[in-house]
Amino acid sequence: MQTATSHSVxxxxxxxxxxxxxxxxxxxxxxxxxxxxxxxxxxxxxxVPPATTVVFTLYLAAGVALPGTLWWRFLSRGGGFFVADVxxxxxxGYIGEVFVYIGARFLGLPLLVLAxxxxxxxxxxxxxxxxxFWRSAADAPVPPLLWRWMLTLIAGMTLxxxxxxxxxxxxxxxxxxxxxxDSTFHLALVGEAKHHMPMMVPWITDEPLWYHWFVYPEMAAxxxxxxxxxxxxxxxxxxxxxLMAFAVLVAVLARKVTGGWWSGVAASVLTLFVLSPNPxxxxxxxxxxxxxxxxxxxxxxxxxxxWSGPTQTFGALLMVPLTIVLVDRLxxxxxxxxxxxxxxxxxxxxxxxxxxxxxxxxxxLLVVGVELVFHRxxxxxxxxxxxxTFGALVFSQIVLxxxxxxxxxxxxxxxxxxxxxxxxxxxATGEVAGRMAVLAVLLFFCWVCIWAGLAGLLRRRxxxxxxxxxxxxGVAGAGATILTGQSGDSQRFFIEAARPYLAVAAIVxxxxxxxxxxxxxxxxxxxxxFVVLGMAVTQAIQITGRGxxxxxxxxxxxxxxxxxxxxxxxxxxxxxxxxxxxxLLARRRIPAVRGMVVALVVALLAGYGINTSFQNYYRILxxxxxVGWKNVVKGEQIVSDGVLEAGRWLRxxxxxxxxxxxxxxxxxxxxDCTDLHFSMTAYSERRMLxxxxxxxxxxxxxxxxxxxxxxxxxxxxxxxxxxxxxxxxNPSPQTVGLLRDRYGVRWLFVDESQxxxxxxxxxxxxxxxxxxxxxxxxxxxx
Numbered sequence: 001m002q003t004a005t006s007h008s009v010x011x012x013x014x015x016x017x018x019x020x021x022x023x024x025x026x027x028x029x030x031x032x033x034x035x036x037x038x039x040x041x042x043x044x045x046x047x048v049p050p051a052t053t054v055v056f057t058l059y060l061a062a063g064v065a066l067p068g069t070l071w072w073r074f075l076s077r078g079g080g081f082f083v084a085d086v087x088x089x090x091x092x093g094y095i096g097e098v099f100v101y102i103g104a105r106f107l108g109l110p111l112l113v114l115a116x117x118x119x120x121x122x123x124x125x126x127x128x129x130x131x132x133f134w135r136s137a138a139d140a141p142v143p144p145l146l147w148r149w150m151l152t153l154i155a156g157m158t159l160x161x162x163x164x165x166x167x168x169x170x171x172x173x174x175x176x177x178x179x180x181x182d183s184t185f186h187l188a189l190v191g192e193a194k195h196h197m198p199m200m201v202p203w204i205t206d207e208p209l210w211y212h213w214f215v216y217p218e219m220a221a222x223x224x225x226x227x228x229x230x231x232x233x234x235x236x237x238x239x240x241x242x243l244m245a246f247a248v249l250v251a252v253l254a255r256k257v258t259g260g261w262w263s264g265v266a267a268s269v270l271t272l273f274v275l276s277p278n279p280x281x282x283x284x285x286x287x288x289x290x291x292x293x294x295x296x297x298x299x300x301x302x303x304x305x306x307w308s309g310p311t312q313t314f315g316a317l318l319m320v321p322l323t324i325v326l327v328d329r330l331x332x333x334x335x336x337x338x339x340x341x342x343x344x345x346x347x348x349x350x351x352x353x354x355x356x357x358x359x360x361x362x363x364x365l366l367v368v369g370v371e372l373v374f375h376r377x378x379x380x381x382x383x384x385x386x387x388x389t390f391g392a393l394v395f396s397q398i399v400l401x402x403x404x405x406x407x408x409x410x411x412x413x414x415x416x417x418x419x420x421x422x423x424x425x426x427x428a429t430g431e432v433a434g435r436m437a438v439l440a441v442l443l444f445f446c447w448v449c450i451w452a453g454l455a456g457l458l459r460r461r462x463x464x465x466x467x468x469x470x471x472x473x474g475v476a477g478a479g480a481t482i483l484t485g486q487s488g489d490s491q492r493f494f495i496e497a498a499r500p501y502l503a504v505a506a507i508v509x510x511x512x513x514x515x516x517x518x519x520x521x522x523x524x525x526x527x528x529x530f531v532v533l534g535m536a537v538t539q540a541i542q543i544t545g546r547g548x549x550x551x552x553x554x555x556x557x558x559x560x561x562x563x564x565x566x567x568x569x570x571x572x573x574x575x576x577x578x579x580x581x582x583x584l585l586a587r588r589r590i591p592a593v594r595g596m597v598v599a600l601v602v603a604l605l606a607g608y609g610i611n612t613s614f615q616n617y618y619r620i621l622x623x624x625x626x627v628g629w630k631n632v633v634k635g636e637q638i639v640s641d642g643v644l645e646a647g648r649w650l651r652x653x654x655x656x657x658x659x660x661x662x663x664x665x666x667x668x669x670x671x672d673c674t675d676l677h678f679s680m681t682a683y684s685e686r687r688m689l690x691x692x693x694x695x696x697x698x699x700x701x702x703x704x705x706x707x708x709x710x711x712x713x714x715x716x717x718x719x720x721x722x723x724x725x726x727x728x729x730n731p732s733p734q735t736v737g738l739l740r741d742r743y744g745v746r747w748l749f750v751d752e753s754q755x756x757x758x759x760x761x762x763x764x765x766x767x768x769x770x771x772x773x774x775x776x777x778x779x780x781x782x
Contacts, residue, residue, distance in 0.1 A: 028082065028083070028143075028148060031148050031149055031151075031152035032152065034152070035152050035155055035156055035159075035244075036057070038156060038159065039053070039159055039240065040053045040054075042159060042162075042163070042166075043236060043237070045629075045630065046163075046166040046167075046236065046630055047170075047171050047172075047630075048232060048236050048237065052228060052232065052237075053237070055226050055227075055228065056222070056226060056228060056233075056237050059222060059225055059226050060090075060222075060241060062117060063093075063097070063114065063116070063117045063225060064090060064093035064094060064097050064117070065086055065089055065090045065093050066089075066093070066117060066120070066121070067089075067093050067096060067116055067117045067120035067121065068088075068089035068090055068091065068092035068093020068094070068095075068096060069085050069086050069088075069089025069090075069092075069093070070089070070120055070121075070124045070130075070133050070134070071089070071092055071093075071096070071120065072085055072088050072089040072092050072321075073085055073089075073133040073136075073137075074124075074130065074133050075337060075338075075340070075341040075344075076088075076325070076328075076338075076341065077337075078132065078133055078136075078137045079137050079139075079140065080136070080137070080140060080252075081136060081140045081141050081142060081143060082136050082140070083143060083148070083151070083248060083252075084248075084249075084252045085136060087245045087248040087249050087252065088249060088252070088320075088321040088324065090241065090245045090317075091245065091249070091317050091318050091320070091321045091345075091348075092321065092344075092345070092348075093116075094218055094242075094314070094317070094318070094348070095318065095344065095345065095347070095348030096116045096120075097113060097116055097217075097218060097221055098214050098217045098218050098221070098348065098351075099347075099348075100112070100113050100115055100116040101113040101217045101218075101220065101221040102197055102217055105193070105196075105197035105217070105220075106197050110194070110220070110221070110224045111224055111225065113221045113224065113225065114225065143261065144261055147251075147261045147262075147264070147265060150265045151247070151248055151251055151264075151265065151268065154247050154251075154265070154268050154269065154272065155244040155247055155248065157272070157273075158240070158243045158244055158247060158272070158302070159240065159244075160617070160620075161302050161616075161617070161620070162239075162240060162243075162307065163620055163624070163629075164292065164304065164616075164620045165235075165304050165306075165307040165308075166235075166236065166630065167624060167628065167629060167630045167631070167632050168290070168632050168634055168635075169183060169235050169307070170630070170631045170632075170633075171231060171232065171235065171236070172644065173639070173641050173642070173643075173644060173772070174633055174641070175630075175631040175632075175633060176231075176639055176644065177633065177637045177638060177639045177640070177641070178633050178634055178635040178636065178637055178638060178639075179235075179308070179638055179639070180291075180308055180635075180638070181638060181667060181669075181674075181676040181677075181678065181694075181695075181711075182305075182308040182309060183234065183235065183308050183638075184638060184639065184678040184679045184682040185676070185678045185682075185695055186216075186234055186308070186309075186310060186311075187230060187231060187234050187678075187682035187683070188202050188203055188678045188681040188682040189202070189209075189211075189213065189216045190216050190219045190220055190223070190230040190233070190234060191230060191651075191681065191682060191684070191685030191686075192209075192216070192685075192687070193213070193216035193217045193219070193220035194220040194223060194224065194230065194685060195656035195685060196656065196687075197217075199213055199216070200687070201696050202681045202686070202687045202688065203677075203678050203680075203681040203687075203688050203690075203691040203692050203693070204688065204689075204690045204691065204692075204693050204696065205659070205687070205688075205689050205690065205720070205743070207693075207696050207697075207698060208402060208697070210400070210401045210402035210404050210406070210697045211311075211400075211401070211406075211697075212311050212315070212351055212352055212353045212354045212400065212401075213311075213351065213400075214311075214314065214348065214351035214352045215310045215311050215313075215314040215352060218238070218314070219233045219234060219238050219310075222238065230685075231644075231683075234310065235307070238310065239306065239307050239310055239313050242310075242313050242314060242316075242317045243306060243313060243317075245317055246301075246313070246316055246317045246320060246500075247268050247271075247272060248268070249317070249320035249321060249324070250264075250267050250268045250271050250320060250500050250503070250504065251264030251265060251267060251268040252264060252320075252324065253267070253320055253323055253324050253327070253500075253504055254266070254267030254268075254503075254504045254507050254508075256324060256327055256466075257327060257464065257466055257467055257504065257508055258507065258508055258511050258517075260511065260517070260519070262519045262524070263507050263508075263510075263511055266507050266510070267500075267503050267504045267507045270450070270451075270453075270503040270506060270507060270606070271301055271499060271500045271503040271504075272301050272302055272613075273302075273609075273610055273613040274449075274450050274503075274606050274609035274610055274613070275294050275298045275300050275450070275609045275610075275612040275613055275616075276294040276295060276296045276297070276298040276443075276446035276447075276449070276450065276609065276612060277446055277449050277538055277569070277572055277608035277609050277611065277612060278294060278295045278538070278542075278611070278612045278615065279538055279541040279542055279545065279568035279569060279571065279572055279608075280295065280542065280545060280568055281542045281543065281545045281546060281547050282545075282546060282547055282548055282549045282550070283549075284420040284421070284423075284424040284549075285420065285423055285424045288420035288423075288424070289619075290304070290634070290635070291303055291304040291305060291308075292304055292616050293419075293420050294420065294446075294612055295419075295420050295421045296419060296420070296421055296439075296442055296443045296446045297415050297416075297419055297443060297481060297492060297495060298446060298447070298450060298495070298499075298609075299477070299481070299492070299494075299495035299496035299497075299498065299499040300496070300499075301316065301496065301499060301500070302613075302616075305496075309493075311352065311353050312353055312355070312493055312496060312497075314352045314353065315349060315352040315353025315355065315356055315497070316353075316496075316497065316500070318345065318348050318349045318352050319349055319356050319360075319497070319500075320500065321345060322342065322345040322346060322349055322360075323466075323469075323470070323501065325338065325341055325342050325345060326342060326385060326466065326469065327464075327466035327469075329342055329381050329384070329385060330367065330379070330381040330382060330385070330464070330465040330466050330469065331381075331464070331465075331466070332381075333380050333381030333384060339384060339388070342385065342388065343388055343392075346388060346389065346392045347392065350392045350393070350395070350396040350400065351396065351400055353493070353497070354396070354400075354401060354406070355493045355494055355496075355497040356497055357389060357392060357393045357396060358393065358476070358480075359473045359476045359477050359480075359494065359497055359498055360389050360469075360473060361386065361389050361390060361393060362472050362473065362475070362476035363468075363469035363470065363471070363472030363473040363476065363501075364382050364385050364386040364389060364469060364472070365386065365472065366468055366469065366471065366472030366475070367379055367382040367465045367468045367469050367472065368382045368383060368386065370462065370465075370468050371465070374462055379465060381465065382465060382469075402697065404697045404700075404701070405700075406486065406490070406697060406700050407486050407487045407488070407700030407701060407703055407704045407710065408484055408485070408486045408490070408491060409484065409485060409486070409704060410483060410484060410485075411483075411484055411485025411491075412482065412483050413431070413436045413439070413440065413482065414484070414485025414486075414491065415481050415482060415485070415489075415491060415492060416428060416436055416439040416440060416443065416482075417431055417436075417485075418485075418489055419439075421439065421442070421565070422439055424549055425549060425550055425551050425561065425565060426551045426552055426561075427439065427558075427561060427562075427565060432558075435558065435562070438562060438565070438566060440482070442565075442566070442569050443482075445569055445572075445573065446609075447478065448605070449572075449605040449606070449608045449609050450502075450506075450605075450606070450609050451474075451502045451503070451505075451506040452506070452601070452602040452605045452606070453505075453506030453507060453508075453509040453510035453513070453602050454471075454502070454505060454506045454509045455509060455513075455598065455602070456506075456508070456509030456510050456511070456512040456513040456598065456599075456602075457471075457505070457508065457509040457512065458509075459512055459513065460512040463505075463508065467504075467505055467508050469501075470501035470502070470504055470505045471501075471502075471505050473497075473498050473501040473502075474498045474499075474501050474502035474505060476494075476498065477494040477495045477496075477497055477498025477499070477502075478494075478495055478498065478502075480494035480495075481494045481495040486700070487700055487703035487704060487708075487709055487710040488695065488700070488710050510599060510602055513596075513598050513599040513602065514595070514596070514599055515594075515595040515596070522592065523596065523599075526592065526596065526600060526603075527599065527600065527603040528603075530579075530600045530601075530603035530604045530607065531603050531604070531606055531607040531610060532607060533579075533604055533607060534603070534604040534605060534606065534607020534608045534609075534610070534611065535607045535608075535610060535611040535614060536607075537572065537575050537604075537607070537608070538572065538607070538608050538611040539611065541568050541571050541572065542568075545568055546564065550564040550565065572608055576601060576604060576605060579600075579601060579604055580597065580601045583596075583597040583600055583601065584597055636668050636669065636670075637668070638667065638679060639679045639683075640664075640679070640751050640753050640772065640773050640774060641753075641771075641772030641773050641774070642770070642771030642772020642773055642774035643679050643680065643683055643751065643772070643774045644683050645771040645772070645774070646683075646684075646749065646769055646770070646771045646772075646774035646775065646776050647679075647680065647682070647683025647684035647685075647749070647774070648683060648684075649768075649769040649771075649776060650684040650686060650747060650749060650769070650776050651683075651684050651685045651686065653768070653769075654684075654686060654746065654747060655746075656685070656686070658686060658746040658747060659686075659687055659688075659689060659743065659744050659745050659746060659747075660680070660684065660686045660687065660688050660689070660745065660746070660747045660748070660749050661688065661689045661690075661724050661727065661728075661739050661743075661745045661747070661748050661749070662680045662688055662689075662690075662691050662748070662749045662750065662751070663724075663725065663728040663729075663750055663751060663754050663756050663757055664677055664679075664680050664691060664749075664750075664751040664754050665677050665690070665691060665692060665721075665754075666754065667692065667711075669711060672712070674692075674694065674711035674712060675692045675693045675694040675699065675710075675711055675712070675713060675715070676692050676694040676695065676711050677691055677692035678691060678692050680749050680751070684749060686747070686749075688749075689720065689724050689739070689743055689745055690715065690717075690720055690721055690724050693713070693715050693716075694710050694711050694713065695710065698716060699713045702714075702716060720743075723735075723738055723739065723742070723743070724739065725756065726738075727739050727748070727761075728748070728750065728756055728757050728758065728761060729756050729757070729758055730758060731758050731760050731761045731763070731764045731765070732764065733764065736764045736765060736779065737782070739779070740779045740780075740782065741782060745779060746778070746779060747776060747777065747778055747779065748761075748765055748776070748777040748778075748779065749774070749775075749776055750774065750775040750776075750777065751773055751774055752773040752774075752775060753773040761777065762777070764780075765777035765778065765779050765780070766778045766779075766780065
């Protein structure tokens with residue numbers, strides 16, 4: 001009988017196989033590869049075919065990130081590590097893509113945007129001195145394996161968070177019928193950027209676009225090159241890499257100013273996941289819950305406006321590499337190439353989001369003031385940065401924004417009046433000074449919980465100018481959020497813009513709270529334990545609180561309402577005080593506590609805020625398992641049946657310069673009619689004589705003048721609206737001919753559910769396409 005012979009697997013022959021497996025597990029490529037696979041699978045579940053994701057990824061990598069990374073390495077003199085170079089290069093690549101596309105669109109050759117990657121690759125291949133930038137610098141630091149996996153996990157959490165958006169914002173009827181009005185607004189502007197430059201407001205005639213519009217050429221360029229529908233880019237693909245790169249770059253920025261790898265992970269976590277503590281069991285008004293607004297304003301980087309407001313997300317991404325470059329320039333100002341680099345990044349940022357330049361200006365002003373007071377000298381780097389920033393701010397205000405304020409004005413505590421807590425309980429009704437003061441104190445307490453690490457800056461010498469700049473950005477963002485108001489509530493973007501820089505500064509402070517600024521394994525576990533303790537305390541206070549929303553009706557008086565609102569936060573504060581006192585007593589007996597008291601209290605307070613993120617993710621899970629993981633129809637109808645198909649037919653059978661008239665103006669909001677109707681423009685990618693008129697500069701000005709919400713402003717050109725509507729409600733050779741001859745209208749795009757369309761319309765215009773309640777008519781020539 002033959003017996004099987006056994007072979008040793010531990011000898012030298014097995015070593016190469018073991019080594020290969022170990023190299024795979026420790027490879028820097030494994031975390032992003034797994035993340036890409038998970039992302040592709042998730043997008044496939046949400047109706048984006050893998051082939052579409054592959055095409056998008058290839059263009060993003062070769063057309064945006066590659067040229068951006070090469071130029072980033074050249075302009076920064078090639079000292080970064082691979083992940084940092086690619087994330088920052090993606091941001092720089094977006095800027096190059098946008099500027100080249102704007103020129104290409106002006107020339108009527110949108111595909112000329114490919115000159116950006118092709119030209120860059122050619123230059124860096126043909127010029128011998130530039131070839132070294134194809135590789136990371138030989139002396140570049142290598143991120144620890146744990147750091148790479150932690151950043152991948154954080155990026156994965158942004159993907160998981162995006163499920164909340166994906167499941168509510170479908171790509172076909174009826175699942176695309178109930179988004180918020182912001183999404184159709186942005187989609188209309190992407191369509192405008194695809195076909196026109198300079199851009200105008202496409203949903204009404206003769207209204208200039210005074211707006212931060214650079215994200216729309218980016219999506220338009222991607223659509224032209226890849227053939228992917230703008231809707232898919234806006235609602236699925238484009239924002240995700242911006243958000244993930246943002247998370248990575250915040251970590252890179254924190255490491256630059258502290259020198260520690262762990263500080264980067266902590267800064268990214270603090271930026272994304274430490275929110276305003278919510279000690280209430282009851283839930284705020286559905287509008288705030290759906291969009292994931294915290295009970296009190298915290299500038300969350302992960303509420304749904306990240307997706308429904310891509311201008312903010314784009315600006316947030318571009319601001320971080322700008323700050324990275326600025327930190328170096330403030331350390332060494334004698335670098336002309338560095339200041340050119342700073343100016344290029346600033347040029348991209350100024351058209352990405354209007355929020356950032358004023359905050360940056362305030363940050364640099366603080367550096368000048370601090371250096372003057374404490375060192376009795378003028379900081380030359382800050383002065384140079386201040387001059388460049390001021391010039392860019394003036395240029396953007398005049399050229400991009402037409403000198404308008406977009407309805408922003410001095411309105412102290414407006415954020416509290418329109419916030420989730422004040423609105424849901426009715427506590428802000430009447431804007432009574434005493435109650436507003438209570439809300440302001442609670443808001444300040446929440447901010448202390450989030451950024452308590454800033455206290456550590458008081459224990460060290462004056463922070464370096466880069467950190468002082470971040471503190472100035474944070475203070476300015478917080479101040480602007482509290483002191484200003486805007487008819488669309490956009491003053492909240494100030495604190496959202498400042499949030500990453502307050503987070504990094506807070507981590508710098510926390511760094512100084514640790515003995516010798518070192519995070520050992522034992523200290524890390526201690527901090528994590530106090531974070532969990534903070535979460536448990538918040539949960540306990542929630543469970544013991546009331547379950548229904550308190551208001552004047554069920555509490556009986558404002559004094560009782562004040563008690564129900566304040567006591568849960570007071571309980572959080574009392575627990576923090578008791579824990580601090582206990583730690584002060586314990587430090588005499590427990591050596592591990594010595595030098596860690598303040599840091600552990602900071603971790604406890606952070607746990608209060610992380611609990612809010614935990615609940616947000618839990619709500620996604622609960623809602624998905626009970627209502628549905630995708631294609632959830634929730635809210636009032638924004639897009640009518642057939643508008644998508646009819647709009648695309650009109651796009652494919654008309655000229656981009658054709659003017660269209662529509663009968664659809666009224667967008668329902670809480671049973672009221674608003675002027676925020678943009679879907680006809682959004683899906684047709686054509687300019688309208690008049691569809692909606694909200695979210696324009698004139699609408700914001702009118703809203704401020706009339707002291708009303710921007711959605712309720714009457715149209716300021718009533719004669720055009722009357723001529724437009726007469727052609728639908730009372731069609732005749734005269735009314736229809738007036739649209740054609742006076743206004744140049746070529747097509748009619750009808751929504752029959754609006755109930756203002758005469759059945760006689762087909763006698764005066766030719767029906768060309770019908771889908772659902774949407775009908776496209778062509779006007780006869782004169």
